[in-house]
Amino acid sequence: MTRQAAAASLAALIDAALPQTQCRRCGYPDCAAYAQAVAQDEAAIxxxxxxxxxxxxxxxxxxxxxxxxxxxxxxxxxxxxxAVIDEAWCIGCTLCIKACPTDAILGLNKRMHTVIAAHCTGCELCVPVCPVDCILMENASGQRTGWQAWSPQQAMQARQRYAARTLRLGQQPSPAAEDGPQQDGPAPSLPDKRAAVAAALAAARARRA
Structure with a gap:
């Protein structure tokens, strides 16, 4: 195995060991880019x-x-x-939708937005872009922190949603993301997606009521 191939293999393993929040706090554009930098000994662990x-x-x-x-x-x-959006203050600017790395925010231009909790990674990228400061971050795991608050299944889902969004936007995924392990099983069906959207909207309406 060449040195380049070994680094690519190590980067894929490192990427699989990251929580896949895609929060950019590491200073890199995504988890895969950070993994690649660590594998090449260009970033600390x-x-x-x-x-x-x-x-x-x-x-x-x-x-x-x-x-x-x-x-x-x-x-x-x-x-x-x-992330939780205060719909009473939301102006429907869609900036949070554009910032979300996993397409966890549902809404239309000049219409109320809401967050699909099951898809939110807590990256906080939506908070600074909101012009009316209507997005708050709520504790969802109590005293559990780090990997105690986050499961491998959640990480895999976040990784897949980030990859799907990247492809939808016509961007190229980082090499580590391309080489990483894939989850077995079929992708969520259209009815499942519609059910998730309907549930998110119902929850938003209940909060407003």
């Missing part, structure tokens, strides 16, 4: 706050490096938080 201390330990085991504390410049380990 302590730049992923969503993964927490356990995430650092995972990357240390994969790379053979010593575990180190999280880099405070990237943020602190914390619980899983989910």
């Amino acid at each position: 302590n730049r992923c706050p969503p993964g927490g201390a356990q995430g650092v330990a995972r990357l240390a085991a994969l790379t053979g490096r010593e575990p180190i504390p999280l880099d405070p410049e990237c943020g602190a380990e914390g619980p899983l938080s989910l």
Whole structure:
């Protein structure tokens, strides 16, 4: 195996060990890009706050490096938080929809928006782009933080949704994302998607009522 191939293989393993929140707190555009940088020894293993201390330990085991504390410049380990939109203040600008890496926000131009909680990774990328400051982050995992607040299944779903959004926008995924493992089983059917959308809308209407 060539050095380049070995780095690509390691990058795929590292990417699979990340929580896939796509939050960019590490300083890279997505989890796959960060994984590639770590594999090429261009980035430290302590730049992923969503993964927490356990995430650092995972990357240390994969790379053979010593575990180190999280880099405070990237943020602190914390619980899983989910975005919640105050529909009473939402102006339907769609900026949050454009910022969401997993297409977890549902809405139309000049119409109420709502967040599909099951698809939200807590990346917080929607918060700074909101011009009326109507998006709050709510604790969804209590005292559980890092990988204790996030499951491999959630990470896989987030990765797949991010990849689907990237393709929809005509962008190229990072190499590690292309080489990574894929989840077995069929993709969600159209009825399933419609049911998720209907449930999100019903929840939004209930909150407004």
